[in-house]
Amino acid sequence: MSVRRSSADVTARPATAEVALPLDHRARSAPGYYRRGWMRFRRDKLAMASLIIVIVIVLFALGAPLISKLTGFTYYENHLRFKLSAPGENGYILGSDANGRDILTRLAYGGRISLLVAFFGTVAELAFGLGLGLIAGYYGKWVDAVIMRLVDVMISIPTIALLILISSLYQPGYVLLALIIGAIYWPGDARLIRGEVLSLRNREYIQAARVVGVPSWQIMLRHLLPNVTPILLIQASLTIPSVIILESVISYLGLGVQVPTPSWGNMLQEAARFYRTNWTNVFIPGLMIYITSLSLYLVGIGLRDALDPRLSD
Amino acid sequence: MGRFIIRRLLLMIPLTVGVTFLTFGLMNLIPGSPYTNLRSNPRIRPSDIARLEEQLGLNRPWPVRYVEWLGDLLQGDLGRSMQNQVPVIDRISAVLPNTLLLTTTALIFSLVIAVPLGVYAAARHRSWFDRGTNLATVALWAIPNAWLAIMLVVLFSFKFKEWGLPSLPATGITSPRGGGDLMDRIKHLILPTISLGLIQIGIWSAYIRSSMLEALHSDFIRTARAKGLANRAVLFSHAFRNAFLPLVTLVGLSIPSLFGGAILIESVFAWNGMGLLALQAVEQRDYTLVMGTTLMFAVLTMLANLIADVLYGVLDPRVRVD
Numbered sequence: 001m002s003v004r005r006s007s008a009d010v011t012a013r014p015a016t017a018e019v020a021l022p023l024d025h026r027a028r029s030a031p032g033y034y035r036r037g038w039m040r041f042r043r044d045k046l047a048m049a050s051l052i053i054v055i056v057i058v059l060f061a062l063g064a065p066l067i068s069k070l071t072g073f074t075y076y077e078n079h080l081r082f083k084l085s086a087p088g089e090n091g092y093i094l095g096s097d098a099n100g101r102d103i104l105t106r107l108a109y110g111g112r113i114s115l116l117v118a119f120f121g122t123v124a125e126l127a128f129g130l131g132l133g134l135i136a137g138y139y140g141k142w143v144d145a146v147i148m149r150l151v152d153v154m155i156s157i158p159t160i161a162l163l164i165l166i167s168s169l170y171q172p173g174y175v176l177l178a179l180i181i182g183a184i185y186w187p188g189d190a191r192l193i194r195g196e197v198l199s200l201r202n203r204e205y206i207q208a209a210r211v212v213g214v215p216s217w218q219i220m221l222r223h224l225l226p227n228v229t230p231i232l233l234i235q236a237s238l239t240i241p242s243v244i245i246l247e248s249v250i251s252y253l254g255l256g257v258q259v260p261t262p263s264w265g266n267m268l269q270e271a272a273r274f275y276r277t278n279w280t281n282v283f284i285p286g287l288m289i290y291i292t293s294l295s296l297y298l299v300g301i302g303l304r305d306a307l308d309p310r311l312s313d
Numbered sequence: 314m315g316r317f318i319i320r321r322l323l324l325m326i327p328l329t330v331g332v333t334f335l336t337f338g339l340m341n342l343i344p345g346s347p348y349t350n351l352r353s354n355p356r357i358r359p360s361d362i363a364r365l366e367e368q369l370g371l372n373r374p375w376p377v378r379y380v381e382w383l384g385d386l387l388q389g390d391l392g393r394s395m396q397n398q399v400p401v402i403d404r405i406s407a408v409l410p411n412t413l414l415l416t417t418t419a420l421i422f423s424l425v426i427a428v429p430l431g432v433y434a435a436a437r438h439r440s441w442f443d444r445g446t447n448l449a450t451v452a453l454w455a456i457p458n459a460w461l462a463i464m465l466v467v468l469f470s471f472k473f474k475e476w477g478l479p480s481l482p483a484t485g486i487t488s489p490r491g492g493g494d495l496m497d498r499i500k501h502l503i504l505p506t507i508s509l510g511l512i513q514i515g516i517w518s519a520y521i522r523s524s525m526l527e528a529l530h531s532d533f534i535r536t537a538r539a540k541g542l543a544n545r546a547v548l549f550s551h552a553f554r555n556a557f558l559p560l561v562t563l564v565g566l567s568i569p570s571l572f573g574g575a576i577l578i579e580s581v582f583a584w585n586g587m588g589l590l591a592l593q594a595v596e597q598r599d600y601t602l603v604m605g606t607t608l609m610f611a612v613l614t615m616l617a618n619l620i621a622d623v624l625y626g627v628l629d630p631r632v633r634v635d
Contacts, residue, residue, distance in 0.1 A: 149327075150331075152331075153328055153331035153332050155569070159569065159570075159573060160573035160574075160577070161573065161576065161607060161610055162336075164576065164591070164592065165336065165339060165595050165603065165607075166339060168595045168596065169339070169340070169343040169595075170343070241455060244457075245455075245457045245458070248457045248459050248460065249457075249458065249459055249577050252459035252577065252580070253576075253577065253580060265459075268457075268459060268460060272581075275463060275466065275467050275471065276471060279467045279472075282463050282464065282467065283464065283467075285460075286459075286460030286461075286463070286464065287460075289457045289460060290455060290456060290457055293455040293457065294451065294452060296455075297451050297455045298451060301451065
């Protein structure tokens with residue numbers, strides 16, 4: 001344990017003692033909720049290591065033009081004479097694909113697409129889920145009934161089937177793909193948020209706000225939203241890796257972002273046809289997806305333990 | 314209990330209508346028809362295509378067609394596949410057993426490994442074994458399943474053959490020549506089962522571990538230990554029986570994701586099942602077949618949820634379902 005006074009001591013002090021203290025003193029001595037969360041997170045070695053890996057991967061994707069300069073290849077130029085080179089062959093550090101494009105360069109550019117889809121997909125999913133969950137939980141009655149029946153319907157379809165249906169019909173780019181993912185996977189989040197709102201709705205401070213005449217939208221945004229934010233953050237950190245894997249599934253079925261624009265998923269799909277002659281081309285993008293999703297999950301779990309210590313054991 | 318089942322079965326009707334309406338609408342909001350790819354053929358006149366579409370009734374507004382489809386469904390008629398005029402129900406029943414075989418085997422495979430893992434990890438809470446299982450759990454559920462399936466094929470059916478080791482078949486349900494006996498079928502089932510089940514192990518063992526931990530912290534366990542019961546008896550006949558209950562519901566709830574996973578795995582292994590059929594139906598814009606497969610997936614999911622809830626009520630007398 002660190003020498004620093006643990007946050008538990010601060011919160012465990014009797015409330016009367018706190019009231020007696022001058023306000024500015026209290027602000028200095030008791031760090032805020034998120035600060036305490038960060039302090040707990042920092043002590044979690046596994047989560048911190050994973051966070052560093054995630055940052056490195058993001059930098060790798062952001063630095064794609066730099067990688068392109070270093071390797072001397074673009075992500076789209078074909079070199080058919082050198083197709084399917086093994087790693088290290090013909091000047092390709094990680095080998096080349098069936099069109100002779102450099103795997104390493106495509107990996108960096110593909111990371112941009114995969115991470116963007118994962119990020120925007122998660123944002124879209126949580127935005128839909130949060131909006132509908134807040135509304136259902138706060139208004140209750142028939143509004144709640146309608147939204148929750150819709151959730152039941154959505155949950156009764158294997159979501160991947162719906163995703164295949166929609167993306168095969170629209171042939172989406174990455175923005176649309178992210179939106180579609182959001183539109184399909186929101187029900188779980190809506191349920192989560194609704195449950196939380198139901199437990200908050202009848203708290204005294206909400207009732208007080210209502211009595212004073214604060215409009216509903218303001219109660220939802222000012223009073224309910226900050227209280228569901230921790231769950232939302234945890235949910236987001238656990239959703240991002242699942243969307244990265246999802247992108248690879250959709251791409252494998254040939255329905256994601258289309259070549260020559262690389263994504264980790266469509267690199268996997270393209271290479272799958274040539275696994276007999278060149279299995280490293282399947283292995284490398286898949287490993288990249290795996291490392292990314294694994295470290296993101298570990299960060300998410302660390303975040304959950306840090307923000308909601310009740311949930312960890 | 315009887316009334317509960319009847320009410321849930323009745324509730325399935327509006328849910329089914331909702332699911333099918335959504336699918337039908339989505340499918341028809343997009344321009345095109347099963348004959349769209351004929352348009353690129355210069356030797357087929359647009360008027361012929363229009364006539365073909367008229368024959369299938371595709372020129373009428375989709376809500377009308379939806380109501381008709383629903384009417385046919387009430388009479389147990391799922392229509393005929395628009396591609397080859399085979400009744401949809403025949404095409405589904407031809408491949409449904411394959412999917413059920415794959416998903417059930419994968420489910421059993423993952424539970425058989427995950428249950429002991431979770432129970433043991435909880436029994437030795439915070440030991441190295443527990444920490445290891447925890448990490449392995451995350452490591453398993455972060456695996457991209459498409460990658461896992463292809464890499465298994467690369468290793469066990471391709472590289473093993475290259476190295477002269479006994480290899481496993483990469484695709485299909487039986488060998489094309491001289492296959493079909495039990496051993497052959499089992500060999501074909503191994504890789505798809507592992508691909509589908511391995512990731513599930515992570516999910517199940519995490520659930521079992523946490524519900525075991527909860528059970529182990531309850532008063533009746535303390536009582537059992539105070540009475541001097543053997544550790545194994547406490548673990549298995551007291552704690553596990555209680556931890557097992559939420560598992561029943563979770564298995565029921567996991568059915569859609571299991572089917573979803575099967576779509577991918579069937580496509581990797583050319584496993585002739587519902588997933589492959591659904592993919593093919595979507596690709597060919599075979600409206601009736603898409604509706605049939607979606608309906609089948611939805612009904613199976615709802616039935617699984619219902620069975621899970623009923624079982625929960627039967628197994629746990631404290632829970633009253635009504």
